[in-house]
Amino acid sequence: MNNYKKALHILLGLFFVLMAFTSCKEVKKENINNLLVKGMVVSDTLKWSERMILSEIERFPKASLLDFREKPRWSYTNGLVLSAAARVFEQTKNQKIYDYIYTYADEMIDSTGTIKTYKLSNQNLDMIKSGDVLLYLYPKTKEERFLKAMETLNSQMETQPKTSDGGYWHKKVYPYQMWLDGLYMAEPFHTKYALDFVEDKDKAQKIFEDVVLQFDLIQKHSRDEKSGLLYHGWDESKEQRWANKETGNSQHFWSRGMGWYGMAMVDVLDFLPENHPGRERIISYLNQFAEAITKVQHESGLWYQVLDQGDREGNYLEATGTSMFTYALAKGVRKGYLDKKYLEVAKNGYQGLLDNLISVEENGVVNLNKCCGVAGLGGNPYRDGSFDYYINEIIRSNDPKGTGPFIMASLELNK
Incomplete structure (x- = not known):
């Protein structure tokens, strides 16, 4: 009889364990079903x-079509978002992101290592940015084609x-011009x-010198002593219609232009050797930059499209520059x-984005709104760098020049 009771207890115990296990499975299944529903x-x-990166993948299932493209293209926006994606993958190990x-x-x-849609002869600094993707992948894959590219x-x-004092032209079609954008596109x-990858120490040292020189020259030519802000572009020839005939500078302090510059400084410092004398100079430039942009931050935490013209009609609080400054x-x-x-300045900027410029759809997809779609100088049709030009360029949601920096700012602040 005792043996019978023991067996019954064991069977009852197994029954309750099985019920509990089934119940847990049902709860998990119910959670998944809720998400699906x-x-x-x-x-x-x-x-x-x-x-945000999963939202980007939902919006642009092919990374080659980032930036609302109809055809695949090697471009800086892809490199920007995918560099941010790599940082997320390193934290989450979400295979979907790596893929x-x-x-x-x-x-x-x-x-063969040939880069599709890329032309070396264009000498376009923008095209260097997606090289960051290859710097990330090659050590993992050891694919020779990535090294060749x-x-x-x-x-x-x-x-x-280069300009006469050694500054890289932004593009071959923009002769004698340095833009703030170019430092982020190429120098990291x-x-x-x-x-x-450069084994010859003298050659590597020469590259480090060249990199630091770009920051020295931008500070020399583009920084406004009074405000501490930097003009978007500088034309050594002073021939462009957008260029001041005395200084060669463009007219305004564009939010994203300065955002590119700030990101360039903090990212280059990751790789510039600790003992390089140029490090301290770049750090000093970064401190001047931080002081200057803090002075023009709006009470919401955001920054204006044209940084120092906040009270001017048509100016607006813009997402890409704000995300870059925050990062x-x-x-x-x-x-x-x-x-x-x-x-605290960064936290205020981030909170400003969440409160004012981030929206979430019913399916969980995250949007970053009020992004300046594009802005440049010169070209055809001609961009004159005027206040009216900057405020009237297309404004859209989820521009990769905003989503990429937003991801990186989120990582930095661990939000």
């Missing part, structure tokens, strides 16, 4: 960084036309390539380049 594509339980990054390189680099991009840097790649300041503090007071 709600049509959730991106879970709102994730951090903002992962939510998104890899597929871009796989599609755009053929078996990087060598091609480095050869562009070695032959890039050039510095890391020299660090990891640059937060990283600058974390790395010890900036005083801790700037962390």
